[in-house]
Amino acid sequence: MSDTQTPTKIQKTAAEWRAELTPEQFHVMFEKGTERAFTGALVNNHADGIYHCGACNAPLFTSDTKFESGSGWPSFWTPITPDAVEAHEDRAYGMKRVEITCATCGAHLGHVFPDGPRPTGERYCINSASLAFDKK
Numbered sequence: 001m002s003d004t005q006t007p008t009k010i011q012k013t014a015a016e017w018r019a020e021l022t023p024e025q026f027h028v029m030f031e032k033g034t035e036r037a038f039t040g041a042l043v044n045n046h047a048d049g050i051y052h053c054g055a056c057n058a059p060l061f062t063s064d065t066k067f068e069s070g071s072g073w074p075s076f077w078t079p080i081t082p083d084a085v086e087a088h089e090d091r092a093y094g095m096k097r098v099e100i101t102c103a104t105c106g107a108h109l110g111h112v113f114p115d116g117p118r119p120t121g122e123r124y125c126i127n128s129a130s131l132a133f134d135k136k
């Protein structure tokens with residue numbers, strides 16, 4: 001996990017994203033919002049498939065690594081590939097957390113916490129609004 005700022009592969013202005021996304025998607029992904037716990041469309045999704053970025057459609061997570069965290073947000077123990085997402089230190093709200101963004105477009109996805117299940121011990125806590133599910 002690094003804090004390096006590699007340039008994202010898709011660069012759009014906020015106005016361009018706003019025109020493409022729903023107000024909730026835009027708020028979560030480009031204003032670093034958080035949907036209310038247990039309200040997201042994908043919290044209880046148990047179908048097999050791929051979770052893509054809700055903004056640029058890059059594949060981010062698979063159903064094989066989704067688990068029930070009880071947090072109220074879709075939770076995964078690893079991204080689909082190590083470079084699909086980027087980690088950034090987040091000191092907002094007086095907490096020290098690690099923010100996760102889409103490596104392709106820079107959209108805010110959620111946070112990663114060190115209390116996940118084996119084998120990684122990581123819990124990627126991701127907003128449903130940041131994801132688009134593609135059923136297998």
Ligand SMILES: [Zn+2]
Nearest residue numbers: 053056102105
């Ligand atoms: Zn993206």
